[in-house]
Amino acid sequence: MEPGFQAIVDCMVDAGWTRGEVMRSLRRLIAADNMTQKENAKVEMQLAIARAMMRAGKAL
Template sequence: MINAPRHERDYPDREIDFQEAMESGFQVIVDCMLEAGWRRGEVMRSLRRLIAADNMTQKENAKVEAELAIARAMIRARK
């Protein structure tokens, strides 16, 4: 069962609560993969790769956002 956040607005431990709520979901995924015949090492490696891919995507998105901000500032400066 996934627990709901304590309240809708941000609070100091919200990220920790979110991580705890996700743990059970990841455990279900791992259990299903193991039951299907995948080895634990393969499952964990794949999860790590998914996390790494997400981290890279976030970094690339941040770069693009920074480049867009610079381009917008340059356009405003020309006006």
């Protein structure tokens, strides 16, 4: 497990969270991270298209 996730899990366990609560929270955290990565990829694609259009001398 990545050190960051391990630290989060350790804090949750120390705070008295159950295994189920920890797992649900980690799934939500991973889902949010996946969504962020998808959105970042979309933005990168749009920037690449805009750069290519500018180099080609086309208006945005």
